[in-house]
Amino acid sequence: MSETENHFFSDVCQFFDHAAQFTQHDAGLLDQIKSCNSVYRFRFPIRKGNGFEVIDAWRVEHSHHQSPTKGGIRYSEMVNEDEVMALAALMTYKCAIVNVPFGGAKGGIKINPKNYSVQDLENITRRYTVELIKKNFIGPSIDVPAPDYGSGEREMGWIADTYATMNPGQGDALGCVTGKPIALHGIAGRREATGRGVAIATRECVSVAEDMKKIGLMPGISGKRVIVQGLGNVGFYSAKFLAEFGALIVGICEFEGAIYNEGGLDVNTVFEHRKATGSILGYPLATKEFKNTMEGLEQPCDILVPAALENQITADNIHRIQAKIITEGANGPTSPEAEAVFTARGGMIIPDMYANAGGVTVSYFEWLKNLSHVSFxxxxxxxxxxxxxxxxxxxxxxxxxxxxxxxxxxxxxxxxELELVNSGLEDTMIRSYHEIRETLVQNPKIDTLRTAAFVVAINKIAVSYKNLGVWP
Structure with a gap:
């Protein structure tokens, strides 16, 4: 692992350590909460063309204070062990924040899905699942994967089928994974859940007049100028629902570049343009376009929603970010150094482990549906x-x-079912935001929403360990 790769988990731990000083738990318990309990790295061969290729893969179970553990599987050639550990840790804290009774986990397969045929991807996914089964790293009461960057309903369907095939007669087998197609007992609303949660989190934040006054914004989401980075599942639905709530999407950024129009962009037509041409560049209604996606993040706006990958906002570019609020749709998009600069100048960050918790919340509903064997x-x-x-x-x-x-x-x-799911998601996001904010307001020494969110999570996890009798 290169030096540059080995930072994401340490960033998460840095945030954790900063928040831990505002709790009353002993150092041993805090170390247990912070550490990854199980890290499984493995390699397996697949037949590709006339030869073979060896695939690197991981599954990390960060915390067993609740069972099962829960977390997505990332398909990316940039996947590494440090990243999977960091994402698993964030899942632990995320589940605690939104009161979902799971421990955190995460998986990764080091491939670029675009370089493989559908048959190759199926072979890789099924073999990955078999490896997890062999080591008891998957099961409805053990560890429940879900989609993440580079994976989706199709891959979750393959996982469910492989697990059920290798566990004949297990009535709850389909609860081994969430994010499945509806036809395979998935749940309505799961596909758009993370983006909807991001939009609700943003709307709830800007609705608090006292907080908006501090950063120089009028309360309410109506008319707020938003730039979204990423037009994948999370970014698209974040932009779509923010627009429905009354926000103005002025900028959209993707890896090929960025577009901007201070009068607003229609997310659906931008998506269709990209689908037809392979790029958001050349969109006829954009007044500005940038081949460097980072320039798109730096344009005038009220709210910036990074919904792509981690480490997008750093000490190098934070001084050029004009937004007053950053809603972290992606995991870990803001470095600790960048956050310190941004908050020091009066900006607000809605942290990833709360903001993008809509996906795991609705995954929890899907898991309950699978165990109860009845639709909501x-x-x-x-x-x-x-x-x-x-x-x-x-x-x-x-x-x-x-x-x-x-x-x-x-x-x-x-x-x-969709209305019930959306209602449950909205209630979860609203309640959780005000729980975090109340923690921030009640302790003047706590400096940011992220620190408050970590404090909330640490306290809940500590109670779980104590209730289990693991800690006195």
């Missing part, structure tokens, strides 16, 4: 509709006022 809303939806209909009929009979068909359809309605 299936049992009670018609009952709710009938009860509402009876109430409407009674009110109309008493008042003599008939509702319009549109009014009636709005009231006489049972919640679908």
């Amino acid at each position: 809303g299936r049992i009670n939806r018609r009952f709710e509709e009938t009860a509402s209909l009876n109430l409407v009929n009674m009110v109309e009979g008493i008042t003599g006022v008939a509702l319009t068909p549109m009014q009636r359809s709005t009231i006489v309605k049972g919640a679908s």
Whole structure:
């Protein structure tokens, strides 16, 4: 591992150590919470063309204070052990912050998916799953993977099928992985969950008038200028829902470059343009475009949403970032040095381990669905509709006022699975934000939302260890 690769986990630990001083736990317990419990590195061969290729892969289980552990699998040629350890640690803290009863884990396969056929990717994914099964690193009550950068529903379907095939008769087998296609007992709303969570987190942050006054912004999301880095799953849905909430998407950045229009960009048409041409550059309604994606991050805006990879905002470019709020859609996009500079000049960072927790929150709902073997809303939806209909009929009979068909359809309605999932996600993100903010407000020595989020997470994990009898 090169010197430059070995920094992400130390960055996470640096944030942890800073927050730990605001807790009352002894050093041994803090060390246990911070450390990665299990690191499994392995290699396996696949047949490619007329020869073979050896694939490097990892699965890290950071904390077993809750079971199962939970975390995505990243498919990237930039994957390394330090990165997977850091992401697993963030998952532990993320789950604690949003009150999801999992320990943190993460996986990585060191490939560029674009260089492999669908058959090759299936072979790699299935073999990776077999290796996890052999070492007891996967299972509905052991360790539950999910999608991450470079993977999606298709790969999760292959994992579920491989696990179920190798565990015949296990009724909960499909709970071994989340982010599956709906047809394989996935859950409505999972694909867009992380981006929706990012948007809700941002909206909730800017709704607090007291905090916005401190950084020179009017409260409310309406009209806020937003630049989003990344037009993948997280970036696209973050931009889409922020726009629906009333924000103005003025900039979009991707690896090939960036586009900007102070009057606003339509996310859907930018996405279609990129799909048709292979690049966001050349989008006809952009007033500025940059071949260097970093220049796109530095344009005028109120809110910057880095939703690509880690280490995008550093000491080298933080002085040119004009945003007043950074919402971390990606994991670890801001270095500790950059955060210190940004907050010192009055900026706010909504930290990754809270902001992008929408994915694991809805994954938790999917896992519950798989274990209960019933879709949300299936049992009670018609009952709710009938009860509402009876109430409407009674009110109309008493008042003599008939509702319009549109009014009636709005009231006489049972919640679908998607509506229940989105409601649960929104409630989780709102409650968690105010829990973090309350911790920040109550302790004047705590300097940032990230530190407050770490304090919240550390305290919850410490309680779990003590309840298990592991710590006195």
